Amino acid sequence: MRFRLLALILIAGMPASAPAQRTDSVERRVDRLEQELRAVQRRVFPGGRAQFVEPEIAREEQAARPGVSGDALASLAARVDALEAQLRTLTGQVEEQGFRTRQLEDQIAQIRTDLGARLDRLEQPPRAAQPSPPAAETPAAADPPAADAPAGDPAEAAYNAGYRLWNAGRHAEAQQALNAVATRHPNSRWASWARNLEGRAYLDDDKPATAARIFLANYQDNPRGERAADSLYFLGQALTRLNRRPEACRVYDELQEVYPNMRDFIRQRLPQARTDARCGNSN
Numbered sequence: 001m002r003f004r005l006l007a008l009i010l011i012a013g014m015p016a017s018a019p020a021q022r023t024d025s026v027e028r029r030v031d032r033l034e035q036e037l038r039a040v041q042r043r044v045f046p047g048g049r050a051q052f053v054e055p056e057i058a059r060e061e062q063a064a065r066p067g068v069s070g071d072a073l074a075s076l077a078a079r080v081d082a083l084e085a086q087l088r089t090l091t092g093q094v095e096e097q098g099f100r101t102r103q104l105e106d107q108i109a110q111i112r113t114d115l116g117a118r119l120d121r122l123e124q125p126p127r128a129a130q131p132s133p134p135a136a137e138t139p140a141a142a143d144p145p146a147a148d149a150p151a152g153d154p155a156e157a158a159y160n161a162g163y164r165l166w167n168a169g170r171h172a173e174a175q176q177a178l179n180a181v182a183t184r185h186p187n188s189r190w191a192s193w194a195r196n197l198e199g200r201a202y203l204d205d206d207k208p209a210t211a212a213r214i215f216l217a218n219y220q221d222n223p224r225g226e227r228a229a230d231s232l233y234f235l236g237q238a239l240t241r242l243n244r245r246p247e248a249c250r251v252y253d254e255l256q257e258v259y260p261n262m263r264d265f266i267r268q269r270l271p272q273a274r275t276d277a278r279c280g281n282s283n
Contacts, residue, residue, distance in 0.1 A: 030079050037086055155185035159194050166197060171205035174198075192218060192225025199231060203238055212238035229259040233266045233273065240277045249279035 162177035178201060181194035199214035215235035219228050232255040239248035252274050255262065262270075 033083050037083055155188035155190040159190045166201050171201045174201040189226055192222050192227040196227035196231045199234060208238040208241040229262045236273055245277045248277040
């Protein structure tokens with residue numbers, strides 16, 4: 001072994017004129033190795049779980065001898081063997097701890113990946129689970145641009161621009177444009193229209209959770225708005241897509257109770273919507 005051979009070589013190379021002095025030098029080097037090993041043990045095992053192995057050596061008897069004896073060589077060899085054994089033990093324990101640490105890091109990374117995937121599925125549910133929209137509902141018939149607003153009305157112009165983006169399937173751009181209409185013109189009649197169509201843009205973009213929040217806010221914040229009833233209807237649609245059918249049925253019940261004079265576009269589609277949500281008989 002390396003340390004043992006080194007010690008033996010050093011001892012063998014000592015001149016006969018100063019054997020005790022050279023033995024003391026080797027002794028000090030071995031002592032220093034033992035001290036360094038203890039320091040490593042204290043850093044790796046701060047709780048004192050490992051115990052240093054040291055052979056029993058009669059230091060007093062050795063120091064009293066003026067020359068190099070067979071017992072002294074055997075004692076040094078035993079101490080070097082103990083150092084090497086301790087180093088092998090420490091190396092194995094450190095490698096085991098490193099392996100366990102890598103396993104833990106891999107598990108944490110997998111948990112983060114799984115959690116991110118679950119959140120993505122909540123925001124973007126599979127298309128197969130979504131009920132198909134009624135065949136008669138087309139963008140132009142659903143929420144067309146208004147032609148009866150005062151000429152030059154900036155809120156009307158902004159709404160119509162957002163509608164054209166939605167009608168062209170440019171959902172992200174439509175969402176931004178329609179949100180800007182409601183934000184910049186909160187007191188305009190077009191605020192209700194813009195919020196409702198913004199929610200539909202998110203619904204068509206397979207983001208029913210975001211759409212549901214917008215529809216609910218448009219109904220609660222402006223229940224007298226011209227598209228409040230529409231938002232209540234599409235809130236039920238969003239909840240159905242999120243597989244929250246009991247809540248969707250309660251929304252449809254409230255729609256019939258609060259808005260008995262809802263426009264025909266909603267009235268004609270409500271029975272099928274209740275069927276898709278597996279509601280009971282309507283009130």
